[in-house]
Amino acid sequence: MPSPIATALDRLERTRVWRSIFRSGKGRSTLHNALVIQQSVFLHLFSVKVRKRMLSLGATWYLGTLTLATFLLLVVTGVLLMLYYHPSVPQAYTDVKDLQFVVSSGLFLRNLHRWSAHAMVFLAFAHMFRVFYRGAYRPPREFNWVVGVVLLLITLLLSYTGYLLPWDQLAYWAITVGTNISSAVPLVGDKIRFLLLGGHFVNANALLRFYVLHCVILPLSAVLFLAVHFWRIRKDGGLYVRESEPGAAEAAQTSTTEEREKP
């Protein structure tokens, strides 16, 4: 006899409302499983089927998946942090202090956001080097590699703009050091710095600009490029497999010639 939960779920999945939302229908057939992916606006970016050997941990170390996970975690914790934060001087700092000492779980929320941010930068780099050493950037995946480099830069900028927001000494001087470098760009260096900071020094204007970049412009561009990045995996023939790697290529060649030699 099925459990009450299973019965309730079964009944729910038969309702008209449920069927109007999830069109894959009831059942666990190959077709139904394929429809789960194909009929979902988010999941349809991915292919319906994946090569079995790509499931093993060693194939990818799930680095791309984990980078995406940190991004989602950062969006959730970031939105919650936004509820307690004003991008103004000196309130920004007192808000962060309140998060540390007054807001329930505020300290945990900020910690999680901070450590996830470091994790995302690290994982994005790890993902890039992994893809490189696998040779997965080679044609036809060259454009997806470029999209990936753009995403790495967006990740770095996201982390960097977020660094200023607590408005403490660490934040202030890290941004001062960083933006001073942009003055070294020939001809337009000071103009770039002025554009970034909204002034000649790191001040309230800079905080507001970094806040808008951090909470609106950069996350939106990240989502846009992420969509292209995932969609291109499917369009470029799924996750890369070893075929064209040094040892594998030679091994495959010798085996096919052997097969050909057979009468």
Place this chain on the structure above:
Amino acid sequence: MTPPKDFTAAVGSDMRVAPRRVLFVTRRTSPQVKLHDEERVQTFPEVLVRALLAVECLAIALVLMSLFFNAPLEGIANPTNTPNPAKAPWYFLGLQELLHYFPPIVAGVLIPGVLITALLVIPYFDINIEAEGFFLRNRQRRLLVSMGLSAAFAVFLLFFDVYVALPAVAVMAGLMLLAAASSPQSPNRFRRYLALRPVSWWIMTWFLFEMVVLTAVGTFFRGPGWSWVWPWRS
């Protein structure tokens, strides 16, 4: 209805029987033919469940870390009080370390610009297409070139006092010597591995090595006035 044919097809090499050859059947399989397709699984549920599990593990690790370690928060920003040293976030400390040796136009603009451009154009270079071991062909000449480049790079680093980047140069040059002296049939697994590395691997590994060293030095070994400090003595 198909239109009536105005020709007859025949196969044969005898000109008297089949005056026109219309079809060639070769013995070999054409290279495009897939002899077997590899096994595939469905994204739902096989892949999605595994991905969720991986995400869950990472989330647990991050939550544990957040419970036990607090994010740093110093005093309120004070433009009149410069901390010494003023450090950027860790992933920029490699660049900040370079800034210590080179003028800002080189370390802050030229090097990052070249690096980003190099990353962007990697897949458009045909350099790695054959992906064969770098020292397997033209060994003498390639060894000469790579050793010459290593020596030139070392002199360049010495000229700008970038001593921290020198050990990595020595290690990479040593590995290249070892790779050139190894064959893909070597009984030693590590030497076999080195012998099969293509040129792109050498460039990227060298870059990664230097990047890690510079970032580590900037993070742990730099104190007031960007002077050298031992992290365990502070």
